[in-house]
Amino acid sequence: MTPSDLTELESSLLAEIAAADSLEKLEAVRVSVLGRKGKITEQMKGLSSLEPSARKTLGQILNQIKDRLTKAIKTQQISLEATELKNRISGETSDVTLPPRPRKIGHIHPISQVMEECVEIFGEMGFLVAEGPDIEDDFHNFTALNIPPEHPARQMHDTFYLPENDEGSRLVLRTHTSPVQIRTMENNSPPIRIIAPGRTYRSDSDATHTPMFHQVEALVIDETTHMGHLKGCIIDFCRAFFGIPDLPVRFRPSHFPFTEPSMEVDIGCIRADGELKIGNFGEGADNWLEIMGSGMVHPKVLEYGGIDSNKYQGFAFGMGIDRLAMLKYGIPDLRTFFDTDLRWLSHYGFVPLGVPSMIRGL
Ligand code: PHE
Numbered sequence: 001m002t003p004s005d006l007t008e009l010e011s012s013l014l015a016e017i018a019a020a021d022s023l024e025k026l027e028a029v030r031v032s033v034l035g036r037k038g039k040i041t042e043q044m045k046g047l048s049s050l051e052p053s054a055r056k057t058l059g060q061i062l063n064q065i066k067d068r069l070t071k072a073i074k075t076q077q078i079s080l081e082a083t084e085l086k087n088r089i090s091g092e093t094s095d096v097t098l099p100p101r102p103r104k105i106g107h108i109h110p111i112s113q114v115m116e117e118c119v120e121i122f123g124e125m126g127f128l129v130a131e132g133p134d135i136e137d138d139f140h141n142f143t144a145l146n147i148p149p150e151h152p153a154r155q156m157h158d159t160f161y162l163p164e165n166d167e168g169s170r171l172v173l174r175t176h177t178s179p180v181q182i183r184t185m186e187n188n189s190p191p192i193r194i195i196a197p198g199r200t201y202r203s204d205s206d207a208t209h210t211p212m213f214h215q216v217e218a219l220v221i222d223e224t225t226h227m228g229h230l231k232g233c234i235i236d237f238c239r240a241f242f243g244i245p246d247l248p249v250r251f252r253p254s255h256f257p258f259t260e261p262s263m264e265v266d267i268g269c270i271r272a273d274g275e276l277k278i279g280n281f282g283e284g285a286d287n288w289l290e291i292m293g294s295g296m297v298h299p300k301v302l303e304y305g306g307i308d309s310n311k312y313q314g315f316a317f318g319m320g321i322d323r324l325a326m327l328k329y330g331i332p333d334l335r336t337f338f339d340t341d342l343r344w345l346s347h348y349g350f351v352p353l354g355v356p357s358m359i360r361g362l
Contacts, residue, residue, distance in 0.1 A: 001043065001046075001058070003057070003058070003061055006043070006058070006061055006062065006065060009039065009043075009065075010065045010068070010069070013029075013033050013039065013040075013069055014068075014069070014072055016029050016032075016033075017029055017033075017069070017072045017073055017076050018072075018076065020076060020080075021080075022080065023077065023080050023081065023084065026073065026076055026077055026080060029073070030073050033069055033073075034066070034069065034070065034073075040062065040065065040066050040069065043062055044062055044066075047059050047062070105351070105352065106349075106352070107345050107346055107349025107350060107351065107352075108349055108350040108351075108352055109337075109345065109349055110325040110329055110331060110337070110348050110349065110350070111214055111321065111322060111325055111337060113325070113349075113350045114321050114324055114325040114328070115197045115214070115216070115321060117241060118195065118197060118216045118237075118241070118321065119195070119197065121237055121240045121241060122195045122218065122237065125233065125236070125237075126193055127193050127194060127195045127218065128193065128194050128195075129194070129195060129196070129197070130180050130183070130184045130194040130195070130196045130219075131180065131196060131198065132174070132177070132179055132180035132183045132196060132198070133174075134173060134174060134198070134199055134201070135162065135171050135172070135173060135174070136171065136172055136173070136174040136179050137169070137171055137172075138169060138170070138171075138172065139182075140174075140179035140182045140183060141159075141172050141174050141175060141176075141178075141179045142154060143304070144179075144182040144301065144304035144305065145178050145179070145181070145182065145257060145258040145301055145304075146257040146258050146298050146300045146301055146304070147257045147258070151257060153256075153257055158175070158202040158203040158204050159172050159173070159175050159202070159203070160172060160173040160201050160202070160203055160211070173200075173201035174200055174201065175200060175201065175202050176200050176215060176217075176318060177196045177197070177198050177200055177215040177216065177217035177318055178217055178258060178316070178318060180194075180196035180198070180217055180219075181196075181217065181219045181258075181297070181301070181305070181316055182301070182304060182305050184196075184219060184305075185219075185221070185302070185304075185305025185306060185307050186305055186306055189307075190221045190222050190223070190307060190312050190314075191220075191221065191222035192219060192220065192221040192222070192314070193219075193220050193221075193222075194218070194219050195216055195217065195218045195219075196216065196217040196218075196219075197214065197215070197216045197217075197321070198214065198215065199212055199213070199214055200212070200213055200214065200215045201213075205335075207333055207334065207335065208323070208334055209334070210322070210334055210335055210337070210338055212338065213320060213322045213334075214320070214321045214322050215318050215319060215320055215321060216318070216319055216321050217316065217317070217318045218233070218315075218316060218317050218318070219297070219314065219315075219316045220233070220314045220315055220316075221297065221302070221307065221312050221313070221314030222312065222313075222314060223311060223312060223313070224313075225313060225314045225315060226296075226313070227261075227296060227315070229315065230294060230295075230296065230315035230317070231251060233315075234249065234251075234265055234292070234294060234317060235249045238265075238267055238291070241324065241328070242267070242278050242279075242327075242328060244278065244279050244280065246280045247267055247268060247278065247279060247280060248267065248268030248280055249265060249266070249267055249268075250265070250266040250267075250268075250288055251263040251264075251265060251294075252264045252265075252266060252290075254293065254295075256293055256295055257298070258295075258297070258298050258301045258316070259293075259294065259295020259296055259297060259298055259301075259315075259316060260295060260296060260298045260299075261295055261296060262293065262294070262295035263293075263294050263295055264290050264292070264293055264294070265290070265291055265292045265293070265294055265317070265319075266288035266289060266290050266291065267288070267289055267291055268280050268281060268287065268288065268289075269281075269287050269288065269289045270287050271287055276289070276327070278327055278328075289327075291319055291320075291323070291324065292317050292318060292319030292320075293317060293318055293319075294315065294316065294317030294318075295315065295316065295317075296313065296314070296315050297313065297314045297315060297316050302314075322334055322337060325337075329348065331348055
């Protein structure tokens with residue numbers, strides 16, 4: 001074919017494309033032009049039998065023609081699609097009596113819910129929320145909390161260590177929220193009244209332990225705060241959290257390097273038929289469940305935090321909130337919290353505020 005033959009072929013093909021008045025017809029034209037046996041494809045194949053110079057000229061022309069035809073097909077396709085859509089829409093009617101499709105809404109994870117509840121209760125008592133990093137240095141996680149290098153508490157905490165850095169020290173995933181006590185003291189002067197909810201990490205995994213879990217820490221420091229305040233604050237919190245006004249709360253002597261004296265806090269419960277219920281079950285029911293550690297802040301810890309321990313004193317406590325969530329909402333296995341299973345979440349999760357629901361109302 002000569003260049004002018006090709007020009008003629010192009011115009012006739014362009015006319016065919018323009019004449020295709022449906023997507024099916026256009027597809028048929030496309031195959032007949034650019035398909036494996038299409039007219040342009042055949043011409044391309046024919047090039048190999050030509051002399052190099054003719055092959056070059058005709059090849060170039062053919063490529064340009066092919067580009068223009070491809071574009072023309074695309075343009076025609078877009079315009080046919082628009083027409084078809086317009087026709088379809090104008091033929092449709094909407095049935096305004098149909099009920100709306102249910103809107104999918106997310107659920108609040110029980111951990112987030114419980115954290116919010118803690119923030120709300122302590123917020124009413126005048127606490128502010130403080131935060132600290134999940135990746136801590138040895139000083140804030142241990143040393144400043146009066147846990148020196150060889151202290152057995154370091155082993156007890158089953159710490160996750162990061163690889164050694166250039167200065168030869170190793171950062172850790174914080175094993176408790178207590179380092180936020182130190183960070184708060186470093187950056188604020190008393191009076192201090194904070195809670196610190198957050199993630200914590202220990203190398204531990206079974207039905208009641210996950211390597212990542214959550215705690216809420218509380219710290220109060222001023223000139224006059226004493227054990228009576230500690231007890232009152234914790235008792236009020238426990239009763240408000242579980243919604244049980246006469247919930248028994250017991251303080252048992254214990255030991256933490258960062259508090260002196262230290263107490264573990266137990267709440268009343270009953271174990272029956274393999275079930276654990278929180279509440280007041282009368283005199284005889286001597287069943288207790290430990291839920292937090294607490295104590296008066298150790299003077300050394302105040303000093304590490306840059307606070308004068310002759311002038312100031314206070315209390316601190318820390319609790320695991322995953323377990324609080326399990327207890328309050330009857331969730332049997334801790335590990336399921338972190339399986340990211342949507343079915344689990346829609347069962348145990350909470351409907352966000354502001355979304356109308358059968359359970360909660362508006
Ligand atoms: N950090 C302690 C723990 O993780 C809890 C605690 C906090 C105890 C504050 C006393 C005071 O077990």
